Amino acid sequence: MTQLSVCMIVKDEEALLSRCLESVKGIADEIIIVDTGSTDRTKQIAENFGAKIYDYVWSNDFAAARNESLRHAVGKWILVLDADEYLGSNDHSKWIEFLQKEKPEAHLAYTLPVINFTGEKDYQEEMTTAPVTRLFPNFKGIHFERPIHEQLTRGGKEKLLHKKISLEIYHTGYQLQRVTEKSKHERNMSIFNEMKKANKLSAYDWFTLGNQYRFGKEEEEALQCYERAAKGATAKEAWYSHCLMGLISLYFKNGRLDSSWRWTEKELYKYKNFSEYHTIKGIHFETLGFFDDAIASYLEAINTAEQRAKRNQDIWLVDPMYSFETPVQQLVDIYFRLNDNQQAIYWLSKLLNKNNRNPKVLLKLAEWLCQNEEPAAIIGFLDKIYDVRNEAECNLLFKISLVLGQAELVNYYEKYLTTLDNINILDQFRYVILTDKKEEWMSLPIPEVNNDVDWKLQIWVQMVVGALKWNSPQRLREITRILDHDDITQLTSIVEKLFFENSSVEEGLLKHYSSSLFLVSKQLFLIKEFEKFDQFIQLCKSPGIINQLANYFYTLNLTDMAMNYYSILLSQKELDFNSLVNLGLFHANQGYYSDAVEFLDEAIDKQPKAKHLYYSLIQHAAREQKQYFIDKFNLQFPEYGGISFVHNFFNNAKKT
Incomplete structure (x- = not known):
């Protein structure tokens, strides 16, 4: 007997179809392909996998095309897939066991989690999940309705129930490249427009239309659709929580925190047994400067996920990021802001233990450790997380050590690498500078020029560091000509005048290029070229560079160095916004509240829209000042005063 029929509709899917069909080999007894007009190799690929292929004239109706595929299926079970979806290669035994044991019921279809990879490029793994009903018994009258984002039904008054199962489908169809390639947005909008004209949109349709508007960057229209969908549905609908999260996140993104908080309190609260509710609360608290409340919410989000995992319950409601990665990342940021470095490093370590291949987390953690711990202690710590005998893991550690200019770490990890031939040109320059190999620095081949300005700037920084280290401006000029970029040419001219010609440079130029010059000073500091570093700062004595250095040292817990620079800037009245906030x-953390209020007040004079600062200002201000800062907040954010926790805080502040 035919156990499983995989049913698909396709058009011009040669890029992805093989992956999909390969993923169902071994569990699909037949593959039904309904082709709606392919002009590429789609049909040939399907034939290679033994699929049964049926031509179908596209009628702007997904349900009709889906039902055509069902009409040809003879399996006991039907699984519906799209070409940009696939099954996990390690999940086949689970699928087979489920299909053999489960009894088909006419009233029951199965909802599976679809794992969506939404990064803009193939190697980016931003991930969300969505429940989709894709598996159901054949010959029970179950079919599709609705021309877009089609749904299963039994027809008439017969109700179709949906049962959640843990078998997963993976999906990459909404990656930016694929959306552009297939013009999905334009196609889908044409179907929605026909449905609107016919007045056939259900609450679910309004939700999916909101998604479509959001993909098309038409956010106000998306919000209106989400609102309409949410008001026409209940929490019993499988898609309702996704609609809520879309609505809340979009309101938040557009700065409408009063609306995003209202929906959080009113509706997302119904899902308080999931991490999403607590993480979203924490993000609202943090955005408005209520850091202690934010910390409590993030910790509750993590704890909620852990407890659900222990009970073998679904860990997340909509997005796995909200159950661990997002709350932990936010905790790290807050603890660093509050100078609680121990807690920040603890949570960074937890994040790295969960995914040790995340270079951003490793870089942030290693950068802090390198300025606060001895190399032997750092190596010992990282050895507990990484296996240096694993080439990929050792390569990652080696590269991070190069970026951070840590010679001891570079020498340690280099011993475990079989070759350095595969490191890119930028890392080659870093390596020869760090290992003091001037001749190799002079003779390295000129890097291939591309149009990535950030890449050119990084190459330029290494060339300046080498030129200053070995007093070799000629090589810097040579690379500058190759890089062929106006800003880099101007930057080289500044460096040459200051360091090799003993000439002066206009203050305006130093101010304009302060961010790029800061990168040079930072690299000199990291590789411990302290004499050159001091010389660089003396010659490029620009408030822009000094502010960036002070703030950089502050984030690394090098408080004494940061305060020395802050003192210079304070005496010159040149503290920038970030310096004032720090x-x-x-x-405030040290208990010097009057000084804290003075700095924060000056910060909001520079940036009145910095909403996260008002809480600390009002909290630490003298009693006679509190109303002044409350009024200042209300002037900038008149709509936020009605947010419940803000309203309560203001009322309490007036009494103290």
């Missing part, structure tokens, strides 16, 4: 929060 000094304000630092003094």
